[in-house]
Amino acid sequence: MKIALIGYGKMGRAIEEIALGRGHSIVLRTSIDNLEENTVENIRKADVAIEFTGPESAYGNIRLCLDAGVPLVSGSTGWLDKYEEIRQYCLSSGGTFLYASNFSVGVNIFFELNKRLAELMAPHPDYEVRLTEVHHTEKKDAPSGTAISLAEQILGKMPRKKKWVNQASDSQDELSIVSERVDPAPGTHMVRYHSAIDDIEIIHTAHNRKGFATGAVLAAEYIRDKKGIFQMKDVLGF
Template identity: 50%
Template sequence: MKIALLGYGKMGKTIENLAIEAGHKIVYKSGTTSEIGKLEDAEVAIEFSTPEAAVSNILKCFELQIPVVCGTTGWLENYSSVINSCKECNGSFIYASNFSVGVNLFFSINEKLAKLMAPWKEYSVSIEEIHHTEKKDAPSGTAITIADSIIAQSDNLERWSLESKKDHSLRISAKRIADVKGTHTVTYESDVDEISITHKAKSRIGFAKGAILAAVFLKDKKGLFTMQDVLDL
């Protein structure tokens, strides 16, 4: 498979190494100041750039009929317009706030737990996410995905809020600590006990493997897909 890497930071380099080990070919890669190869030669693009660059990268791929796997977060205010462009161009697109197989299993566990906890009003729920100090957006896209799933199962929660507790809001605490790859914890607490589930990433390899798996899935397909489609969850 011929892959374009849009974004050549730590994640892009990890994806490159794993993709080559798996027998794929990197035909194009672009960073903030340089580009190598021809985007038009790619059979699929993997986008891990910056919030500022993601939308233009995705739209360019749609125009070239190149399927896009996007893991960049922080640009979702433009999500609807990107989806519309994908449909207009008859493109192919997978966006995920997190491509790790373990995290996507965690998403399913979180949804199931939220359904179980919804009738028990004595429990309050909160989310804590911890990432490395270089991460630009807060809360993480993964935390937002977790929060949205909990809110969808609740008849009391209407939104999430960062740090401060507001009426009808799910509190997300975002911490930045050097060299933390990503830890997410959901906690339900009452006066008598506490229930928590946690996913802790040990390296970027899990994210990179999931992105490559998604790219293999998306190649030669048309339409909008999710990691739930990729993993048949």
């Protein structure tokens, strides 16, 4: 499989290592240093594009790949206010798009645990829930895309929580997400239910980027010959 890497930073290099190890080839690598090569013509040399850039460039990169007609995997965060627009554009153009806030197999299992735990805890208002996420200081967005996904899952299962906020809050209808930025920290996410009697916590801690990179390559392999909108739960068969 021929892959275009849109974003060739630390994640791009980690994805490259995994992809080459699985017998794939990289036909395009673009970053802030060679933006002139980020063209429809060059992207069309690939079977699949994998996009990991920043909040300010993700939307444009995604549109470019869809315009090229190349199946796209994106893990960029901070642009999701335009997700529905991209979704509709992909569907209307007969494209292929898979977005995930986190490609790690472990995190996606963690997502399933989070939804089930929130469902079990919903009838018990004595337990207050809070999210904490810890990342390295180079991460540009806060809260993380993974933390937002966790929060949205909880909101979907717990009617007493109306919205999430990126700060500590004592409001009964707000779900707090506390974001910490320290080095080195590939990523830790904790969901904690606290009561006067006891606490229940689930925690995922990444040790390196390999899990994210492996999941992104698995996603690219999955969507290569498909059309439509997909998620990591499709890739993993959840």
